[in-house]
Amino acid sequence: MQKLNFPTYQFRFKNTENKVGIFAPLRKKFILLTPEEWVRQHCVQFLMQEKKYPKVLLNEEKKVEINGMPKRYDILGFNSNGSVKLIVECKAPQVQIEQNTFDQIARYNLSLKAEYLMLTNGLNHYFCQMDYQNKSYYFLKDLPEYSAK
Template structure:
């Protein structure tokens, strides 16, 4: 797999049915290594190692329903109270991040109501803070680090 615009992380790999699999620390199992999974696993390590979020606050690839349509989010980070702090959309490195990518994560966020958004293809990372009152998002330079007081008041 190609190098990405993240720090260097140590991953566990194995061959599974003639395909390479990577160990997902959150799902606690090996996942077939696709280009998008390569990005997703870097995001997980970025959250754990650099932003210091605990594993127990991170969830990967779960179904959600939006207008009776089943969708799957890539990564979410929860606050201690169970609300969603960060919603992350991962794309394969060859996928260009465009307006439709932001539209996709914004549609997901109508249901999830995350405080922060991250969109990445492993090379380009975009971070936003939601402004629900004005129905828009504001771009940021980086995501916040984990704080022990991330519950909403």
């Protein structure tokens, strides 16, 4: 798999019927290793190891209803009170992060109401902090470390 713009992490792999799986610690199972999954699992490690998110407050690849339509988010980080602190949208490295990617995470956030947004293709990372009072968001140089509210 391609080298990504994340620190180096240790992963568990499994080869079954000429298909490689990567262990997803949040889902507690092996997942088919695709370029997007490679980015997602790096991002999970980044959040736990670099940004100190407790594993129990992270969730990945779950269904959510947005405007009556079923969607799947990549990663959510929660506050200890259950509110959404962070939404992460992961793309494969060859996928450019463009306006439609920002639009996608913005649509998700209409219902999820996160404090922070992160978009990554493993090579380029974008971090935003929401300002609900002024109905806007601000780009950040980095995602702050997790802190309980």
